[in-house]
Amino acid sequence: MASCCTQLCLQCRRLLSSQMVARTWRYSTQLGHCTTVTGLPPKILNGPTVVRGDHTVAEARQRWKQQMFCYSDFTAKHLATEAKEDKDIEELSRAVDVAYKSPLMPIRDAVPVTESQISLDLDAATEFSALEEISDEEAVRIFVPSAMPPASLSLRDYVDQSETLSKLVQLGVNLWKLEQRPNVGSMLLRLNFNTDVAPRLLFLKEIGVDDSHFGNIITRNPFILTESLENLQARVNYLKSKKFSSETVASMVSRAPYLLNFSVKRLDNRLGFFQQQLNFSASNLRNIVARLPRLLCGSLEPIKENLKVCEIEFGFKENEIQHIVLSVPKVLAANKRKLTQIFDLLHNTMEVPHHLIVKFPQVLNSKYLRIRERHLFLEYLGKAQYDPNLPNYISLDRLVSLPDEAFCTELASATLEDFHLFQKTL
Amino acid sequence: MMASPAVRMFWRLEGLFCVYKPPGVHWKLVRDNIETTLLKGLNAAPSGPLPKEVRFLPDPESDTGATKGLTLSAASVPVLSKHPLVTGPEFQHIKVGVGHRLDAFSSGVLVLAVGNSNKILNNFCRTRVTRDYTLEGEFGTATDDFSYRGKVVERSTYGHVTQDNLDRVLAMLQGANQKALLMYSNVDMRSQEAYEMAAQGLLGPEGKSEPVLTGLRCVHFQPPNFTLEVQCLNETQKYLRKVVHEIGLELRSTAVCKGVRRTRDGPFTLQDALTRNHWTASDVMQAIRKYHSSKKTKKYSHTKTVDAAPEENTMTDSQQNETCDETAVGVIK
Numbered sequence: 001m002a003s004c005c006t007q008l009c010l011q012c013r014r015l016l017s018s019q020m021v022a023r024t025w026r027y028s029t030q031l032g033h034c035t036t037v038t039g040l041p042p043k044i045l046n047g048p049t050v051v052r053g054d055h056t057v058a059e060a061r062q063r064w065k066q067q068m069f070c071y072s073d074f075t076a077k078h079l080a081t082e083a084k085e086d087k088d089i090e091e092l093s094r095a096v097d098v099a100y101k102s103p104l105m106p107i108r109d110a111v112p113v114t115e116s117q118i119s120l121d122l123d124a125a126t127e128f129s130a131l132e133e134i135s136d137e138e139a140v141r142i143f144v145p146s147a148m149p150p151a152s153l154s155l156r157d158y159v160d161q162s163e164t165l166s167k168l169v170q171l172g173v174n175l176w177k178l179e180q181r182p183n184v185g186s187m188l189l190r191l192n193f194n195t196d197v198a199p200r201l202l203f204l205k206e207i208g209v210d211d212s213h214f215g216n217i218i219t220r221n222p223f224i225l226t227e228s229l230e231n232l233q234a235r236v237n238y239l240k241s242k243k244f245s246s247e248t249v250a251s252m253v254s255r256a257p258y259l260l261n262f263s264v265k266r267l268d269n270r271l272g273f274f275q276q277q278l279n280f281s282a283s284n285l286r287n288i289v290a291r292l293p294r295l296l297c298g299s300l301e302p303i304k305e306n307l308k309v310c311e312i313e314f315g316f317k318e319n320e321i322q323h324i325v326l327s328v329p330k331v332l333a334a335n336k337r338k339l340t341q342i343f344d345l346l347h348n349t350m351e352v353p354h355h356l357i358v359k360f361p362q363v364l365n366s367k368y369l370r371i372r373e374r375h376l377f378l379e380y381l382g383k384a385q386y387d388p389n390l391p392n393y394i395s396l397d398r399l400v401s402l403p404d405e406a407f408c409t410e411l412a413s414a415t416l417e418d419f420h421l422f423q424k425t426l
Numbered sequence: 427m428m429a430s431p432a433v434r435m436f437w438r439l440e441g442l443f444c445v446y447k448p449p450g451v452h453w454k455l456v457r458d459n460i461e462t463t464l465l466k467g468l469n470a471a472p473s474g475p476l477p478k479e480v481r482f483l484p485d486p487e488s489d490t491g492a493t494k495g496l497t498l499s500a501a502s503v504p505v506l507s508k509h510p511l512v513t514g515p516e517f518q519h520i521k522v523g524v525g526h527r528l529d530a531f532s533s534g535v536l537v538l539a540v541g542n543s544n545k546i547l548n549n550f551c552r553t554r555v556t557r558d559y560t561l562e563g564e565f566g567t568a569t570d571d572f573s574y575r576g577k578v579v580e581r582s583t584y585g586h587v588t589q590d591n592l593d594r595v596l597a598m599l600q601g602a603n604q605k606a607l608l609m610y611s612n613v614d615m616r617s618q619e620a621y622e623m624a625a626q627g628l629l630g631p632e633g634k635s636e637p638v639l640t641g642l643r644c645v646h647f648q649p650p651n652f653t654l655e656v657q658c659l660n661e662t663q664k665y666l667r668k669v670v671h672e673i674g675l676e677l678r679s680t681a682v683c684k685g686v687r688r689t690r691d692g693p694f695t696l697q698d699a700l701t702r703n704h705w706t707a708s709d710v711m712q713a714i715r716k717y718h719s720s721k722k723t724k725k726y727s728h729t730k731t732v733d734a735a736p737e738e739n740t741m742t743d744s745q746q747n748e749t750c751d752e753t754a755v756g757v758i759k
Contacts, residue, residue, distance in 0.1 A: 156513055159509075160507050174510060175511055175516035181722070423448075423702070424699060424701065
């Protein structure tokens with residue numbers, strides 16, 4: 001321990017006295033309301049700036065705020081980080097070290113610091129040699145500031161110093177994905193873990209969301225941390241009033257993290273729309289929404305289009321559409337073009353009648369190329385027979401759901417290699 | 427410093443490989459799909475433990491205003507800024523290059539290269555390699571873009587077309603193409619040099635030129651459907667469909683192209699092509715290993731690639747193969 005401390009002294013050019021360090025740690029807790037970046041105060045206050053007295057605190061607070069504004073305003077700009085950092089420290093030292101005379105500190109007050117004069121006074125460095133022996137106690141109290149830029153494009157420069165960010169990483173939040181989104185990075189930095197993040201995580205835990213899902217939820221919807229607790233509670237109460245059980249609500253929130261950011265009015269509108277358009281009973285509606293909660297989150301226009309396509313273009317009757325949606329709610333949110341392509345293949349090429357498609361709605365959810373290749377293989381072998389009344393009937397759901405191996409051996413009675421060779425002839 | 431397992435896997439991915447592009451899919455989607463699966467495979471490689479640093483943290487019992495006796499304890503904490511959740515995955519983008527392109531309507535062998543092998547791919551594209559295609563045609567219709575998906579322009583009868591007629595037309599076309607080949611090779615036909623080049627099979631256009639069919643024959647004829655096999659240089663798939671259309675015109679009927687399938691691109695045949703369920707990092711690495719080993723064995727031989735024709739014959743769609751599919755499969759093996 002002592003040896004590595006002395007090594008640190010050798011590397012460190014600015015020595016700090018014990019009083020400064022004590023005050024540093026104290027100031028960090030006092031100034032916690034600004035940010036939770038606990039590492040920041042030592043950085044500002046390092047250097048030959050040691051002064052007693054409260055007006056250091058005020059100065060430090062000002063400088064601190066100035067730095068944070070810098071970060072929030074100029075996040076996109078690449079500032080000369082070291083220059084700025086040093087400039088702030090020089091300014092502080094210039095303003096403040098008049099009163100203090102320390103035998104250890106290098107001479108700074110005589111030198112007016114300008115933007116151009118970034119580096120330390122070289123005379124000062126030679127006067128105070130780094131190889132000078134100091135006692136172990138003093139060595140222990142040296143603090144080495146880490147280089148933290150005031151503005152950066154990535155959160156990795158701040159993660160080690162920020163309590164919020166470190167705890168978020170430990171929860172499993174993917175900070176790299178979040179920092180790609182505009183303004184999310186600065187928002188996360190400004191949060192205080194104890195006052196902002198922790199209450200909401202506790203709230204989520206109360207409604208029944210598992211701890212392991214927190215990371216995923218925050219990665220997909222970081223704005224859940226800025227939503228007010230009353231609103232969140234009101235929306236959960238609304239869902240419970242619509243007779244969703246607590247486990248259902250918990251699973252809906254984990255699977256569609258944006259759900260609780262929508263107002264009660266909007267959720268109400270959505271549920272009303274589904275009930276009206278599809279003529280569902282309340283329990284059926286609850287069933288669908290519980291299985292695909294993102295229906296409540298997205299826009300309604302594509303859903304209306306899909307319903308119209310099913311009705312007009314495909315020619316399904318209303319009760320058929322109801323049955324399809326009840327078994328495969330994803331059809332409502334599917335891509336219209338892909339849905340049309342699959343239906344075209346099923347109805348026109350494979351000549352599967354409507355009632356069979358309704359009986360096996362999961363074919364509408366599968367991949368077009370998969371159905372096409374398997375159908376052509378069966379046709380080549382002469383086994384493409386989808387009419388349940390005739391012998392050697394192949395059911396559609398087995399056609400799409402079985403993995404390749406099982407499909408080849410059971411349905412086509414051929415080997416997997418044959419299927420691959422056939423795929424290369426298409 | 428040791429390279430991470432992901433970087434070592436990336437070195438093993440250097441080389442050329444070919445995939446089978448399914449019909450109806452744009453080649454860019456195939457390329458993007460391959461890139462995504464390779465990235466998934468690369469980033470799945472386990473990364474090492476996080477580096478640790480020594481930090482001096484205050485003891486929780488230290489009270490305020492301690493002028494001396496403030497104790498700091500050293501703790502080895504992991505550096506979170508190197509955590510994968512903060513830095514992002516190790517590989518975020520890899521360059522996957524495509525050899526001779528295939529348009530959306532056609533299917534077949536598509537050569538791809540990863541990372542540094544794109545330079546090898548460039549050289550490969552510039553060398554004069556022939557490509558094998560199988561064209562499926564149907565008599566009786568003519569469309570505007572020569573494929574069965576286009577707008578029908580003309581319909582005609584085809585009862586008068588026989589295999590003989592077709593063969594005669596194909597021979598005529600082949601003769602015309604052979605003349606074009608000799609013309610583009612920029613060599614005086616009466617010289618010794620021309621004879622030597624022809625003996626070695628080196629006659630042909632250098633660089634870009636008009637498409638030239640070096641070989642053309644009919645492998646299957648059952649009106650209205652027929653299948654042709656072509657070997658060609660510098661072609662585009664639309665040109666091949668136009669060839670089918672012109673054959674129809676020569677036979678005083680009309681023809682439309684139902685499928686264009688590339689069976690060979692230089693030394694890459696259908697056998698080496700990876701189908702869709704084999705587009706994973708491990709399968710690609712295996713294919714590249716095979717390519718490297720085959721390159722070594724071919725170093726001293728100048729033979730052209732295996733003609734895939736006999737296998738194609740048995741696998742083309744035909745109505746009477748229902749009973750003998752097992753035997754057909756046996757032949758392929």
